[in-house]
Amino acid sequence: MFREIYNKIELELDIIPKSPLLIKSGGISPNPSLPDMQFVRTKIGGIEQMYIPGSSSKGIFRSYIEKILRTKLNEKGACDIFNNRCLRNLEDEIKKGNVLSYEIYKNSCLACRIFGNTYLKSRILISDAYPRGDIKTEVRYGVAISRLTHAVASGPFNIESAVSGEFNLKINLENFELWQLGTIALAIKGLNSEMIKIGYGKNRGFGAVLADIKKIKFIFTSAITKNQIWGVGKFVNADVRENYDLIDNDQIEITETPINEADEIIYKIVEYSHQSWEWISNKVIEKFKQKMEEV
Numbered sequence: 220m221f222r223e224i225y226n227k228i229e230l231e232l233d234i235i236p237k238s239p240l241l242i243k244s245g246g247i248s249p250n251p252s253l254p255d256m257q258f259v260r261t262k263i264g265g266i267e268q269m270y271i272p273g274s275s276s277k278g279i280f281r282s283y284i285e286k287i288l289r290t291k292l293n294e295k296g297a298c299d300i301f302n303n304r305c306l307r308n309l310e311d312e313i314k315k316g317n318v319l320s321y322e323i324y325k326n327s328c329l330a331c332r333i334f335g336n337t338y339l340k341s342r343i344l345i346s347d348a349y350p351r352g353d354i355k356t357e358v359r360y361g362v363a364i365s366r367l368t369h370a371v372a373s374g375p376f377n378i379e380s381a382v383s384g385e386f387n388l389k390i391n392l393e394n395f396e397l398w399q400l401g402t403i404a405l406a407i408k409g410l411n412s413e414m415i416k417i418g419y420g421k422n423r424g425f426g427a428v429l430a431d432i433k434k435i436k437f438i439f440t441s442a443i444t445k446n447q448i449w450g451v452g453k454f455v456n457a458d459v460r461e462n463y464d465l466i467d468n469d470q471i472e473i474t475e476t477p478i479n480e481a482d483e484i485i486y487k488i489v490e491y492s493h494q495s496w497e498w499i500s501n502k503v504i505e506k507f508k509q510k511m512e513e514v
């Protein structure tokens with residue numbers, strides 16, 4: 220959307236299994252010494268390690284946030300990217316290069332304004348989540364029961380799952396409005412309240428996790444006022460705000476004390492302790508609720 224970065228948040232959290240967790244690798248292993256259903260692995264420094272791919276995490280966040288937006292605002296909140304995508308009426312003109320970037324943004328649904336679509340870059344980046352230390356695994360046995368005959372349809376097969384340990388996940392959000400950060404806060408709450416379960420076997424007691432905030436770091440252009448957090452609309456002038464349909468006075472006063480503050484002349488870094496998350500999270504969720512009233 221903009222070439223310049225006005226604001227950015229770097230969030231770091233640990234995903235900790237509360238029940239068995241299995242993010243499946245594709246297919247069944249040909250190696251008989253390994254479980255039939257394995258946790259996805261990648262090589263880090265030459266060593267095979269379990270991890271949660273960023274694309275999986277992004278999918279989990281997107282689908283939960285879309286559900287909330289659709290419940291509140293139908294298609295305006297989240298379009299159906301397969302059948303009724305938000306930019307369908309503009310596509311021919313976009314392909315001819317006749318549509319300005321702010322028109323693309325403005326005509327995108329709220330979910331696409333966060334996660335992007337074919338014509339709009341995502342403003343969120345979710346990393347692969349790698350283990351912080353050891354991950355303890357267990358193997359369980361499962362069978363698939365035929366719904367028709369109630370007999371065993373396939374199996375028994377063995378299922379590998381992570382039962383303890385930490386997967387470190389990084390979420391970056393750039394040029395964001397506060398309501399957009401609010402949706403991320405809602406998704407983190409969703410994980411912690413087990414409204415969101417991840418991976419395989421959600422109906423078999425798998426996939427409940429704890430999302431434990433580790434780092435909250437904001438980067439703002441130097442225009443920002445001390446002890447405030449600004450959404451992107453607050454940094455730009457009225458014309459730009461209007462063009463992109465950004466919120467005016469998108470700000471919160473913050474009473475939490477930063478653990479680190481650095482003035483780098485053209486930008487400022489403000490870091491809060493993990494204990495401040497609850498407070499920040501509630502404030503930006505409030506901004507999300509206001510946005511829902513205004514659309």
Ligand SMILES: [Zn+2]
Pocket residue numbers: 297298299304305306327328329330331336
């Ligand atoms: Zn859309």
